[in-house]
Amino acid sequence: MSTKSYAQKDFVQINIDKYSCSVIKLKDLIINKIRQEFDVMHLVVKIVLEKNISVEIIDDLIDFEGLLKLSSVEHEIEFDLHENSKLFYTCKLKPQLSLEYNQAILQELGDSSSKLTKRLIFNLTGSNAHAKIRIRSLAISSQIFKFQTLQNHLHSDTFSCLCLKNVLFDSAKVECNNSIKVNKDACKSFANQVNRNLIIGENAHVISSPQLEIENEDVKCKHGAVTKVIDEEQFFYLQNRGIDAVSAKQLLVKGFLS
Amino acid sequence: MIEDNKNYAFKSELGLNEKIVREISAQKQEPEWMLEIRLNALKYFVDSEMPKWGPDLSVLDPQNIFYYVKQTEKVERSWSDVPEDVKQTFEHLGLPQAEKQYLAGLGAQYESETVYHNLKKEWAEKGVIFLDTDSALKEFPEIFKEYFGTVVPYNDNKFAALNTAVWSGGSFIYVPPKVHVTVPLQAYFRINAERVGQFERTLIIADQDSIVTYVEGCTAPAYSTSALHSAVVEIIAKPSSRVRYYTIQNWSKNVFNLVTKRAVAYKNSVIEWIDGNLGSNVTMKYPAVVLKEEGAKAEVLSIAIASSHEQVQDTGAKMIHLASNTSSRVISKSISRNGGRSSYRGLIKVIKGAKHCKSFVQCDALIFDKKSRSDAYPTMNLADNTVNCAHEASVSKIDDDQLFYLTSRGIDANSARTMIVNGFVEPFVKELPMEFAVEINRLIELEMEGSVG
Numbered sequence: 243m244s245t246k247s248y249a250q251k252d253f254v255q256i257n258i259d260k261y262s263c264s265v266i267k268l269k270d271l272i273i274n275k276i277r278q279e280f281d282v283m284h285l286v287v288k289i290v291l292e293k294n295i296s297v298e299i300i301d302d303l304i305d306f307e308g309l310l311k312l313s314s315v316e317h318e319i320e321f322d323l324h325e326n327s328k329l330f331y332t333c334k335l336k337p338q339l340s341l342e343y344n345q346a347i348l349q350e351l352g353d354s355s356s357k358l359t360k361r362l363i364f365n366l367t368g369s370n371a372h373a374k375i376r377i378r379s380l381a382i383s384s385q386i387f388k389f390q391t392l393q394n395h396l397h398s399d400t401f402s403c404l405c406l407k408n409v410l411f412d413s414a415k416v417e418c419n420n421s422i423k424v425n426k427d428a429c430k431s432f433a434n435q436v437n438r439n440l441i442i443g444e445n446a447h448v449i450s451s452p453q454l455e456i457e458n459e460d461v462k463c464k465h466g467a468v469t470k471v472i473d474e475e476q477f478f479y480l481q482n483r484g485i486d487a488v489s490a491k492q493l494l495v496k497g498f499l500s
Numbered sequence: 501m502i503e504d505n506k507n508y509a510f511k512s513e514l515g516l517n518e519k520i521v522r523e524i525s526a527q528k529q530e531p532e533w534m535l536e537i538r539l540n541a542l543k544y545f546v547d548s549e550m551p552k553w554g555p556d557l558s559v560l561d562p563q564n565i566f567y568y569v570k571q572t573e574k575v576e577r578s579w580s581d582v583p584e585d586v587k588q589t590f591e592h593l594g595l596p597q598a599e600k601q602y603l604a605g606l607g608a609q610y611e612s613e614t615v616y617h618n619l620k621k622e623w624a625e626k627g628v629i630f631l632d633t634d635s636a637l638k639e640f641p642e643i644f645k646e647y648f649g650t651v652v653p654y655n656d657n658k659f660a661a662l663n664t665a666v667w668s669g670g671s672f673i674y675v676p677p678k679v680h681v682t683v684p685l686q687a688y689f690r691i692n693a694e695r696v697g698q699f700e701r702t703l704i705i706a707d708q709d710s711i712v713t714y715v716e717g718c719t720a721p722a723y724s725t726s727a728l729h730s731a732v733v734e735i736i737a738k739p740s741s742r743v744r745y746y747t748i749q750n751w752s753k754n755v756f757n758l759v760t761k762r763a764v765a766y767k768n769s770v771i772e773w774i775d776g777n778l779g780s781n782v783t784m785k786y787p788a789v790v791l792k793e794e795g796a797k798a799e800v801l802s803i804a805i806a807s808s809h810e811q812v813q814d815t816g817a818k819m820i821h822l823a824s825n826t827s828s829r830v831i832s833k834s835i836s837r838n839g840g841r842s843s844y845r846g847l848i849k850v851i852k853g854a855k856h857c858k859s860f861v862q863c864d865a866l867i868f869d870k871k872s873r874s875d876a877y878p879t880m881n882l883a884d885n886t887v888n889c890a891h892e893a894s895v896s897k898i899d900d901d902q903l904f905y906l907t908s909r910g911i912d913a914n915s916a917r918t919m920i921v922n923g924f925v926e927p928f929v930k931e932l933p934m935e936f937a938v939e940i941n942r943l944i945e946l947e948m949e950g951s952v953g
Binding site for chain 2: 426429439441442443444445446447448449450451452453454455456457458459460461462463464465466467468469470471
């Protein structure tokens with residue numbers, strides 16, 4: 243995956259070397275580091291997890307003041323995972339919507355034609371480094387989401403697991419470009435990647451291109467990509483039990499994203 | 501390696517230019533329209549750039565290849581008329597016996613011209629045409645002109661253009677409506693002279709409600725300078741027809757195998773590509789099916805073995821869903837060892853308005869050592885909200901647990917590994933017709949030799 247070069251002022255590096263708190267919100271983490279003139283539209287963050295650190299990072303960068311209203315947002319986050327470090331990365335785009343999905347909220351956000359690109363790089367540089375990546379998104383109207391991820395295994399005995407789920411309403415478009423790269427020295431690596439897309443909108447469009455590049459024989463790598471529609475039988479089952487069509491759909495979307 | 505004397509009826513000069521294209525066309529006494537297509541294609545080939553993706557093709561020098569070599573003057577009908585040296589080579593490939601036992605017809609391509617063609621009488625009586633492509637152009641110009649270049653136009657890609665400019669030989673099959681060809685039609689291709697590119701052109705037309713199976717096999721003796729094989733295969737499956745296309749390539753390890761294979765499936769037709777890639781230096785091959793009308797079905801079953809240093813098997817499949825209720829399935833198996841590299845590169849495309857399409861892609865890869873490499877680059881482009889599409893891929897080495905299980909039951913490590921590999925390729929092999937299955941098993945065994953330990 244090509245990395246764009248950014249001006250130094252737009253770049254933030256954070257080293258996590260002490261076990262401070264197990265759940266960290268990314269916004270809190272970088273809020274002190276960025277200056278006034280910082281370009282929040284094109285954020286480049288590098289996070290280094292030192293030895294034996296285990297953290298859960300919640301990516302809430304999208305909550306930055308007014309960011310949602312902007313037309314195009316691009317974030318690049320690179321993680322370096324050292325020996326024995328464990329990372330649980332979660333990124334939920336409009337999770338509140340997915341939980342209480344209803345027309346009122348939809349209409350409120352209906353105008354946003356925002357384009358969001360997330361570039362995530364996970365460098366597993368030390369043995370026994372674990373990365374668990376969870377991304378959920380719900381795209382509406384004519385939103386365009388691009389997820390470019392790279393699980394870069396640079397050391398032996400590393401583990402990474404990506405689960406990316408998208409729900410597409412209206413004429414939303416989601417592009418998933420997910421790579422797994424296992425380098426020559428990274429034996430006994432385990433890499434897994436799951437991409438599931440649920441298409442609901444009439445004009446929704448999914449492009450999914452998972453990639454595997456394996457240069458070592460002693461590995462276990464898998465990827466799976468599934469794109470489907472709401473299961474008729476499940477839908478029927480719920481309606482059968484007295485749940486109206488709208489709620490049933492909401493329930494199924496919620497279940498899909500959970 | 502098979503040695504034989506090189507007696508050529510005609511051999512073009514080295515390289516490619518307009519003069520050579522005109523010469524090829526004149527040699528074949530082709531109609532004006534064909535020459536025109538050839539020249540247009542040549543222009544496109546010269547103007548277009550080398551593909552920027554995929555394996556490195558910089559070693560390939562299009563000016564260092566003989567584009568046309570003609571072995572004998574006329575197309576032979578019976579085995580006894582075939583020249584002795586050609587026969588000798590085919591003897592090594594075990595052709596005559598195979599024909600006696602299994603085959604309905606046999607088109608054997610030696611160098612660039614088909615020298616031997618034989619279609620069993622019963623099929624000929626039913627109106628099945630099985631000819632080499634050059635003769636087909638002479639004998640059935642109307643059918644030929646109607647379909648030639650409709651599935652793969654000359655400006656499709658650089659190598660399709662090259663093929664269109666200099667094509668020679670290949671098979672032409674026409675199956676009339678409601679005719680079921682129950683025995684596979686078979687043709688063997690091989691490169692035999694140094695620096696000879698083979699540019700065969702295959703055109704298969706299955707008319708309504710017909711069934712046909714075509715088998716193409718490639719073997720080539722090893723040579724040191726780069727050779728190029730750039731074929732184009734076009735298949736047209738009319739409504740409710742069924743076409744099965746088998747191919748196994750085992751080119752020598754210096755051949756660039758850059759082929760374009762595509763089929764168009766009309767209403768309720770079924771197309772199956774069964775594709776084995778064992779040899780060559782670099783193979784780029786992505787059998788494609790355009791599912792043009794409702795109810796069409798397509799399947800690609802492929803195996804790729806990259807077993808020597810710097811060998812690249814860049815294979816895959818393309819499924820383009822243009823109509824509702826179409827379905828496709830791709831199963832791809834690959835093995836990388838001894839520094840070989842195998843890649844799966846595929847595309848599933850569903851356009852908006854193509855309702856209830858189903859697609860399933862499965863790629864399994866075995867990787868043997870640290871020098872080798874295995875990649876998967878599938879792409880799914882889905883623009884309809886009633887689609888059901890799944891893809892999965894996995895890469896791993898031979899499972900230690902399986903190996904332990906077998907060895908603990910008294911099977912030595914070598915046999916155990918062979919058993920596991922055989923099990924791995926089994927879904928592919930079981931689809932092959934009998935004589936082909938035997939052949940591929942033997943080839944896989946040969947390829948895997950020395951891989952254990």
